[in-house]
Amino acid sequence: METQSHHLDHVRAALPAVRQYAYLNAGSSGPLPEPAIKAMAHEALDEAANGRIRFETFFAKKRPAMAGLRAAFARLLDADASEIALTHNTTDGVNMAVWGQPWREGEEIVVTDLEHEGGVMPAYLAAKRFGLKVRTLRLLDAPPSDAANIVDDGLSHRSRLLIVSHVSWANGARLPLKEIAEAAHARGCRVLVDAAQSAGAIPVSMRELGVDYYAVPGQKWLCGPEGMGALFVKTEAMDALSPTFTGYFALSDQENAWDCFGRMVLASDARRYENSSIYFPGVFGMLAALEWLESEVGWDWAFGRIAHLHAYARKCLAENPRILIFTPDEAAGLLHFRLTNDDDPEAVNQALVTRGVRIRTIPHMRCLRVSTGFWNTEAEIDALAAALKEILG
Numbered sequence: 197m198e199t200q201s202h203h204l205d206h207v208r209a210a211l212p213a214v215r216q217y218a219y220l221n222a223g224s225s226g227p228l229p230e231p232a233i234k235a236m237a238h239e240a241l242d243e244a245a246n247g248r249i250r251f252e253t254f255f256a257k258k259r260p261a262m263a264g265l266r267a268a269f270a271r272l273l274d275a276d277a278s279e280i281a282l283t284h285n286t287t288d289g290v291n292m293a294v295w296g297q298p299w300r301e302g303e304e305i306v307v308t309d310l311e312h313e314g315g316v317m318p319a320y321l322a323a324k325r326f327g328l329k330v331r332t333l334r335l336l337d338a339p340p341s342d343a344a345n346i347v348d349d350g351l352s353h354r355s356r357l358l359i360v361s362h363v364s365w366a367n368g369a370r371l372p373l374k375e376i377a378e379a380a381h382a383r384g385c386r387v388l389v390d391a392a393q394s395a396g397a398i399p400v401s402m403r404e405l406g407v408d409y410y411a412v413p414g415q416k417w418l419c420g421p422e423g424m425g426a427l428f429v430k431t432e433a434m435d436a437l438s439p440t441f442t443g444y445f446a447l448s449d450q451e452n453a454w455d456c457f458g459r460m461v462l463a464s465d466a467r468r469y470e471n472s473s474i475y476f477p478g479v480f481g482m483l484a485a486l487e488w489l490e491s492e493v494g495w496d497w498a499f500g501r502i503a504h505l506h507a508y509a510r511k512c513l514a515e516n517p518r519i520l521i522f523t524p525d526e527a528a529g530l531l532h533f534r535l536t537n538d539d540d541p542e543a544v545n546q547a548l549v550t551r552g553v554r555i556r557t558i559p560h561m562r563c564l565r566v567s568t569g570f571w572n573t574e575a576e577i578d579a580l581a582a583a584l585k586e587i588l589g
């Protein structure tokens with residue numbers, strides 16, 4: 197216990213933002229760690245002072261940082277670095293996996309009622325362009341343990357792509373992805389996962405889950421900057437997924453990979469989905485955040501702490517009769533609750549802000565959501581519970 201609290205102090209000391217207020221909203225954006233802040237500042241200042249036209253740094257430093265970042269995402273996801281494309285956010289990865297499918301008119305794209313705009317909007321737009329049907333599976337009111345059966349019953353012989361969250365932003369449910377992927381694959385349907393609320397919140401293994409695509413943001417549970425993310429594309433699923441946009445980072449390393457007479461040899465790995473110039477302070481910041489999480493924080497410790505604080509928050513808030521928790525037991529780092537007196541969730545949220553506690557509302561669910569980060573303390577959860585007691589009366 198002593199060592200653990202010492203480690204927590206050490207971790208919190210590297211996160212300036214968590215010392216400003218009870219930072220309970222990693223589901224929107226995580227706090228930036230000092231090493232990431234320094235790496236971004238260093239790169240931005242170096243570019244400003246010394247210019248961005250030094251090709252020697254581009255080849256000696258910047259491109260290797262991109263490779264290092266793909267490798268770091270791969271370690272997090274238990275995947276091969278060749279299966280990682282760098283993206284700008286979750287939605288970017290979802291778009292890549294949706295638009296690159298070999299669509300034929302009349303096919304189905306399947307979503308669920310647990311999804312975020314970032315999961316469904318690319319599907320709606322692609323459906324318009326390609327003449328697809330969108331089918332929505334109802335998982336919101338079902339226990340997560342039924343999800344694979346619902347997928348099995350809900351897909352048809354025309355279903356080609358299922359888009360599903362690993363952990364839902366709408367109710368916090370953690371879905372049994374391996375079983376879902378098996379059910380979908382048995383029907384010839386590929387599986388694209390919105391990993392916005394799972395990557396960095398729970399342990400994940402691409403080798404075990406068997407999904408085709410896994411779209412990860414950098415800025416949430418991974419404590420990276422905005423504008424950085426990754427898309428995992430399973431090796432076996434790569435040939436069926438075409439790149440939609442392209443640019444020089446997607447080229448093969450071989451000489452003469454392109455010319456102006458129609459020649460274009462794309463990378464044989466997932467770099468083929470990447471595009472062109474990228475904000476390098478973001479690359480260095482993301483890499484520093486992932487390395488800090490891996491070597492200073494420790495993933496096992498972080499995942500254990502997120503789960504422990506989730507359970508602690510559940511217990512503390514459940515004691516308040518004005519609060520109705522509806523996140524199922526199969527959860528990760530998100531806890532959702534409604535107010536039994538029909539108080540306005542946003543007014544309650546604002547009242548929490550004035551008391552130094554930051555969570556958020558999910559408007560279409562008319563609820564509030566607490567994200568328990570590994571940096572949070574039990575005292576902060578106690579403060580949240582006490583503040584809610586005071587506000588709700």
Ligand SMILES: Cc1ncc(COP(=O)(O)O)c(C=O)c1O
Binds near residue numbers: 285311390413425
């Ligand atoms: C489940 C889910 N999907 C997608 C997004 C959008 O994320 P991004 O900004 O990384 O595209 C969010 C959060 O904003 C989310 O919670």
